[in-house]
Amino acid sequence: MNYKKARDLRDLLMVIGFVIMLAGYFFSPLVIIGFVVTLSCLIPDFLYNKCPHCGKRLGRNEGKFCQHCGKEIG
Numbered sequence: 001m002n003y004k005k006a007r008d009l010r011d012l013l014m015v016i017g018f019v020i021m022l023a024g025y026f027f028s029p030l031v032i033i034g035f036v037v038t039l040s041c042l043i044p045d046f047l048y049n050k051c052p053h054c055g056k057r058l059g060r061n062e063g064k065f066c067q068h069c070g071k072e073i074g
């Protein structure tokens with residue numbers, strides 16, 4: 001998995017988790033499930049959202065260049 005897929009997966013999990021939490025309005029245990037799903041978006045972000053050159057985490061950097069080594073990541 002590369003950082004682009006990790007970002008997509010992270011965003012997808014965040015959206016799904018949020019939708020499940022909203023569904024908790026009708027069935028309250030879903031709030032907890034949605035919360036867990038939302039938190040799980042941190043896993044791909046933590047494992048794969050890294051610079052392919054220096055391997056450091058990109059964090060909230062959505063740009064084209066690594067903030068650590070300055071190389072292009074896109």
Ligand SMILES: [Zn+2]
Pocket residue numbers: 051052053054055056066067068069070071
């Ligand atoms: Zn780098």
